[in-house]
Amino acid sequence: xxxxxxxxxxxxxxxxxxxxxxxxxxxxxxxxxxxxxxxxxxxxxxxxxxxxxxxxxxxxxxxxxxxxxxxxxxxxxxxxxxxxxxxxxxxxxxxxxxxxxxxxxxxxxxxxxxxxxxxxxxxxxxxxxxxxxxxxxxxxxxxxxxxxxxxxxxxxxxxxxxxxxxxxxxxxxxxxxxxxxxxxxxxxxxxxxxxxxxxxxxxxxxxxxxxxxxxxxxxxxxxxxxxxxxxxxxxxxxxxxxxxxxxxxxxxxxxxxxxxxxxxxxxxxxxxxxxxxxxxxxxxxxxxxxxxxxxxxxxxxxxxx
Amino acid sequence: xxxxxxxxxxxxxxxxxxxxxxxxxxxxxxxxxxxxxxxxxxxxxxxxxxxxxxxxxxxxxxxxxxxxxxxxxxxxxxxxxxxxxxxxxxxxxxxxxxxxxxxxxxxxxxxxxxxxxxxxxxxxxxxxxxxxxxxxxxxxxxxxxxxxxxxxxxxxxxxxxxxxxxxxxxxxxxxxxxxxxxxxxxxxxxxxxxxxxxxxxxxxxxxxxxxxxxxxxxxxxxxxxxxxxxxxxxxxxxxxxxxxxxxxxxxxxxxxxxxxxxxxxxxxxxxxxxxxxxxxxxxxxxxxxxxxxxxxxxxxxxxxxxxxxxxxxxxxxxxxxxxxxxxxxxxxxxxxxxxxxxxxxxxxxxxxxxxxxxxxxxxxxxxxxxxxxxx
Numbered sequence: 001x002x003x004x005x006x007x008x009x010x011x012x013x014x015x016x017x018x019x020x021x022x023x024x025x026x027x028x029x030x031x032x033x034x035x036x037x038x039x040x041x042x043x044x045x046x047x048x049x050x051x052x053x054x055x056x057x058x059x060x061x062x063x064x065x066x067x068x069x070x071x072x073x074x075x076x077x078x079x080x081x082x083x084x085x086x087x088x089x090x091x092x093x094x095x096x097x098x099x100x101x102x103x104x105x106x107x108x109x110x111x112x113x114x115x116x117x118x119x120x121x122x123x124x125x126x127x128x129x130x131x132x133x134x135x136x137x138x139x140x141x142x143x144x145x146x147x148x149x150x151x152x153x154x155x156x157x158x159x160x161x162x163x164x165x166x167x168x169x170x171x172x173x174x175x176x177x178x179x180x181x182x183x184x185x186x187x188x189x190x191x192x193x194x195x196x197x198x199x200x201x202x203x204x205x206x207x208x209x210x211x212x213x214x215x216x217x218x219x220x221x222x223x224x225x226x227x228x229x230x231x232x233x234x235x236x237x238x239x240x241x242x243x244x245x246x247x248x249x250x251x252x253x254x255x256x257x258x259x260x261x262x263x264x265x266x267x268x269x270x271x272x273x274x275x276x277x278x279x280x281x282x283x284x285x286x287x288x289x290x291x292x293x294x295x296x297x298x299x300x301x302x303x304x305x
Numbered sequence: 306x307x308x309x310x311x312x313x314x315x316x317x318x319x320x321x322x323x324x325x326x327x328x329x330x331x332x333x334x335x336x337x338x339x340x341x342x343x344x345x346x347x348x349x350x351x352x353x354x355x356x357x358x359x360x361x362x363x364x365x366x367x368x369x370x371x372x373x374x375x376x377x378x379x380x381x382x383x384x385x386x387x388x389x390x391x392x393x394x395x396x397x398x399x400x401x402x403x404x405x406x407x408x409x410x411x412x413x414x415x416x417x418x419x420x421x422x423x424x425x426x427x428x429x430x431x432x433x434x435x436x437x438x439x440x441x442x443x444x445x446x447x448x449x450x451x452x453x454x455x456x457x458x459x460x461x462x463x464x465x466x467x468x469x470x471x472x473x474x475x476x477x478x479x480x481x482x483x484x485x486x487x488x489x490x491x492x493x494x495x496x497x498x499x500x501x502x503x504x505x506x507x508x509x510x511x512x513x514x515x516x517x518x519x520x521x522x523x524x525x526x527x528x529x530x531x532x533x534x535x536x537x538x539x540x541x542x543x544x545x546x547x548x549x550x551x552x553x554x555x556x557x558x559x560x561x562x563x564x565x566x567x568x569x570x571x572x573x574x575x576x577x578x579x580x581x582x583x584x585x586x587x588x589x590x591x592x593x594x595x596x597x598x599x600x601x602x603x604x605x606x607x608x609x610x611x612x613x614x615x616x617x618x619x620x621x622x623x624x625x626x627x628x629x630x631x632x633x634x635x636x637x638x639x640x641x642x643x644x645x646x647x648x649x650x651x652x653x654x655x656x657x658x659x660x661x662x663x664x665x666x667x668x669x670x671x672x673x674x675x676x677x678x679x680x
Contacts (some may be wrong), residue, residue, distance in 0.1 A: 196444035202510065203404050204461045205431045218448040 024295040026287035034285040038093035045087035046073070050252075051198045055082050061271050061276050079262065085273060088259055089281045095255035096282070099169055099248075100236035106174030107235075111181020114115040116220070118182065118191025120212050126171045130186065133179035144176035145238055166251040172237050173238045177231055184227055188220035222300060229293035233286040242283055317453075322593045330442035339418075340379040340405060341516050341548040346412035348572075349373040349398050353620065370620050372398040375412070377646065382515075385542065385549040387559040387580075389595075390569035391616055400520045403550055404436050409543065417514070420625040432462045437507035439521040441501035443492040451504055452489030455479070458512035482537060488595055499530035516548045523558055523613075535561055560584055566594045571627040572619055574646055578655035588649045588657045590632045590667070626660065634661040 013120030036040060037044060048054060059082035065075045076085035084117055087176075095176065118129040136144060148170040153161055163166070193216060201211045241259025244264075256278045263275025322337040332529055334475055351370040354360055360367070373395040380386040388396040405425045416423035417436065423489060424430040435458070440443035445454055457477045458464075464472045476486035482503040493501055502522060509517055519538070523531040527616045539562060554558050563580040568589065576589040587593045594612040614631040617623050626644050629635040638660050650665055661667045 046369075065362040196438035196440055199406060200436065200438065200444060201457070201504075202406055203434070203436045203457050204512070205425065205428065206461055215446055219446070 014299055018295070021295060023291060027291035027295075030284050030288035031292060034281070034288065035097065036091050037099060038097050041087070041090035041094050045074070045090045047082040047084040048086045049091055057082050061149035061266075063271075064273050077243065077278050079259075079273075079274045080266065080271075085277050089256070089278050092254050092256045092278060093281060094168075095249055095253050096236050096239055096257070096285070097237040099166065099173065099255065100232050102170045103177070103235040103239070104228050104231050104282040107231065108181055109223060110174065111178035112185050112217075112221075112224060114178065115182035115185030116189055116212050116217060118194050119186035120208065120216060126186070131183065133182050136176075137179050141173075141176035141234070142238055142241055145172040145242060146247065148172035148175055148243070149242060153247070158241040160248050161276070162252075165248075166202065166253065167240065168223075169239060169248050171236050171241070176238070177234065180227055180231065181224060184199045184223050185220050188223060189216055192219050226293060226297040226300060229296055230285060230290060233246050233290040236286055237284070256285075291293060308404045317404065321675075324563065338381040338383055341382045341417060342380040342413075343377075343415040344399070344403065345377055345415070347373060347376045347399065347402055348411035349395075349402055349407055349416060357517070357590055363440045368620050371572050371622060372619060373402065374619075374622070376569075376572070377412075378567055378574065380548055380550060380575060382514075382548050383542075383546050384564040385551055385562055386571050387551040387554060387563040388574075389559050389566060391554065393616065393619065394569040395619070396554075396569050396571040397520055398572075400436070400518045400552045404434055404518050406607055417516075424534065428462055430462075432458070432512045432519070432605050433514050434516045435504075435512060435514040436520065437505050437509050437522045440525055441505060442499045445507050445508075446555045447491075447493055447503055451479075451491055451493065451496075452490065454493070454504065455489070455508045458508065458630060462512050464512065474511065474639070475507075478511055481541075482507045483533075495673055497530075498526050499534060501536070502526060502530075502534050506534075506541070508547075510541070514547070516550075516554075518550045520552045522551075524553065524555065525661060531558065538562065547577065556595060568595065570576070571617060571622055573627060574656075575628065575656065575659070576655065576657045578657075579651070582652060582655055586652050587653060588636050588662050588667070589628075589659050590654050591628050626658070632661075634659075636660075636664055 018028075022123050042048075044294070047201060047300075059071070059074065059078050060079040061076050062069065062078050062082075063073050064070050064077045065072050067077075070077070074086070075086045078084055080089065114129050114133075118126040149168060152168045152172070156164070176250075198211060198215055201215050239248055239262065240257030243255050244261045246261065248257055249255050251261035251279075254262070260282070262273050263271070263273075263278060318578075334370045351372055352367060353370045355363075355365065359365075372379050376395075376399060388399060390396050390673050398407065402409055404556075405414075405421050408422070415422040416430065419430070433595050445451075452472070452475050455478055458470050459474060460469055467472055467640070475489055475539070479486050479488055484500065484503055484507070488500075488504075493504065494506065505507055505522075509604060522538070537560065538549070542549060549560065549562070551562055560580060561658065565577065566583045566590065567574045567577040568583070569575065570591050570603060576583065576587070576592045578588075584596065587596050590614070598612075612631055617627065617630060623640075624643075625641045626639045629639040632639065642660070644658040644660050644663070646656045646658045647663065649655040649662050659667070659674070
């Protein structure tokens with residue numbers, strides 16, 4: 001009882017089910033390496049791919065270090081500009097993660113708020129919000145993201161757009177994913193709102209907003225955590241897809257998707273490393289995050305224990 | 306956890322009292338105190354129709370569930386009125402109407418002489434009414450500490466000046482309901498059903514209410530724990546002068562706590578009588594059938610006569626008296642005309658809604674019982 005909170009957390013069922021699954025531990029390690037590498041890129045990366053002064057075109061198209069013509073200074077080779085691939089991947093993962101996490105946060109906030117309103121208020125509010133969600137769900141989310149991105153791109157002048165491009169991508173991916181959150185939260189809210197602790201709060205005469213925020217919200221957040229984790233994988237992939245199609249983040253801040261697109265041009269001329277390594281990094285990151293999400297979903301589901 | 310049951314000052318002191326003192330003098334008669342709560346022809350209908358499009362396609366009419374359909378009663382201050390009835394008879398709906406969780410479809414509720422909707426608009430009046438719920442596992446927010454759960458009404462109504470005063474008040478309330486002040490630090494899942502119900506009671510008491518609506522507060526508890534909770538509630542009533550509306554389907558529980566009892570059937574009150582009168586001289590055929598069904602020691606092993614048939618649907622209640630399809634005394638008038646709740650012939654303190662009783666067709670209970678056995 002007296003143990004500090006973090007000791008109890010490590011003693012919990014969650015920690016136990018985490019250690020019991022080697023796949024989960026492995027994905028956690030991979031995810032940590034990806035996130036750590038991305039966050040600490042300015043400290044860890046051997047080169048700064050954005051420092052044009054340090055680039056040397058003579059170093060372009062160097063194969064990975066273990067190949068015959070490889071150079072130890074460039075462990076994973078260089079691209080057509082002579083940029084170190086390892087550094088580019090680390091900086092690119094930074095952008096991918098930034099966009100992914102922000103987009104998930106955005107869709108979580110939006111989805112949870114709308115789902116809570118729909119579920120608690122019911123009636124016309126519920127009907128309207130859920131029909132909008134239904135309509136949006138009939139389109140693939142990547143199409144929604146493309147549409148939003150395209151509309152904003154057309155609406156804003158080019159200079160302005162370049163400055164806000166990152167936010168546009170975050171907004172586009174976030175908006176394409178909110179119905180999932182809204183539906184889940186609405187479902188749990190419908191269950192919670194009729195529980196007697198909510199009635200007790202209504203008898204006291206608390207406002208609907210206060211009941212929603214202090215009573216219902218904490219009790220519907222469990223599944224949201226799982227969906228958010230699973231959505232992170234989706235959001236990173238969606239950003240990569242948009243960037244691969246050339247509509248995503250600005251070229252001055254290349255993400256993993258941008259790197260893959262650039263590399264794609266050289267794939268058939270033999271410089272496979274320019275596209276394969278960013279691709280592998282993307283796969284490792286998304287796969288590990290998704291596996292973690294799957295584990296979290298199962299571990300938090302009492303019926304599967 | 307189990308040892309906590311032992312220190313229960315209020316309940317045990319109470320149980321030690323001689324029986325005569327446990328029964329208030331007023332029990333069995335309607336006290337003259339001003340009514341805390343009055344219901345006048347209270348009704349609540351629910352629209353349970355299918356969605357509009359489906360209804361139109363299938364050419365269905367709207368389906369209206371008459372959960373409560375014309376209920377009147379008054380609860381004098383400091384007394385307990387119980388409503389009993391089968392599942393689905395509308396007793397919980399009455400409870401929710403009386404605290405304003407539902408708005409009435411027809412009729413009205415008066416709280417201390419004031420219309421309930423107006424009373425609930427004012428925090429000062431809202432503070433005076435509280436509710437205790439049936440399911441101790443759903444009535445406490447699982448994410449909140451017990452001290453926050455109990456303090457919620459205190460904070461909502463701004464009853465204390467600062468955090469220290471609030472902490473003291475919560476500790477006092479926990480002690481009052483037989484828990485330890487240290488229990489405030491815990492979460493609801495660390496408690497048993499009976500202890501949770503004590504927490505519920507502490508929360509209800511924290512706003513210093515005068516009127517408590519108890520919606521089956523003991524039906525989810527073990528029999529031994531039920532007695533503790535009932536004793537606690539009665540002790541609190543004596544101590545704080547509380548007025549209770551007590552909802553239950555358990556006749557023996559109701560007998561223990563009530564001053565007056567209303568028997569509900571299909572959204573209406575069939576019989577409303579002082580508690581002991583109801584048990585010694587039940588008048589309505591439905592009440593008599595219920596009394597027959599109470600298990601007791603003398604009658605062990607005896608073959609019981611169940612009430613025939615099923616409760617009709619409140620969506621399409623039968624015309625006339627709602628009990629007539631199952632009633633051994635029903636005649637043409639019962640099938641056509643709805644009986645009013647009026648003083649019964651013979652036992653005037655009992656209000657009963659029955660044509661047979663009004664016309665004297667019910668005979669004395671013994672004859673009626675044999676007539677029912679033949680039927």
